[in-house]
Amino acid sequence: MSGTPDRISLAARLRNNFLTGLIICAPVVITSWLIWTFIHWADSWVKPYIPLHYNPEEYFQFAIPGLGLLIAVVFITLIGLLGSNLFGQWVVTFTESILNRTPLVRPIYKGVKQIFETVLKENTQSFRTVGLIEFPGPGTYALVFISAEAKGELAVRFNELGQEMIAVFLPPTPVPTAGFLLFVPREKVIILDMSPEDAAKLLISGGLVNPEVKDRLIGAKDEKDAKP
Incomplete structure (x- = not known):
């Protein structure tokens, strides 16, 4: 009977060590998995539209994770830069006028645009x-x-x-x-x-x-x- 407390104590220590390791590892693993999944999702959307002679992976012969995400960020930034000048604003206005006159497309476009403008507006207090x-x-x-x-x-x-x-x-x-x-x-x-x-x-x-x-x-x- 004298060995029972030692066995219980050892089991308790092993259990506590396992839970401590789980608390340390689980957030890291889950966060890494979410980031990796998002990168692959972005790559799967962007990479198919990159011409082969502009795709670095064709020259290095191996996949570059995050390439599609990086290109998407640069592309969106360039669109924002072009949209801030006079010619870009004219293009945006002309495109919006076409979308706003297209049946079925108009309510979807206006609704999505309004949501993004509300959420991304710097001075908004929504959900804050x-x-x-x-x-x-x-x-x-x-x-x-x-x-x-x-x-x-x-x-x-x-x-x-x-x-x-x-x-x-x-x-x-x-x-x-x-x-x-x-x-x-x-x-x-x-x-x-x-x-x-x-x-x-x-x-x-x-x-x-x-x-x-x-x-x-x-x-x-x-x-x-x-x-x-």
């Missing part, structure tokens, strides 16, 4: 603020990303009801790539100090990875606890 709302019922809270104020017809309808509503995005756990678009009264949203990155970590981990508390919140809590 995190909050809490009561969902799916009173007393239960869900993490959301603040999208924007209600606009257009929705704003008119909500004003008729006497409510100031904001749009929030409610992502699922553990893969927050899809979710629900909800319109919630502004006073019902609890704004949080955590960054969108910390909120994403919290969602992906299923609540296991919690962001650190901001200093001002710690001070406010200490003042509240100090009150008689």
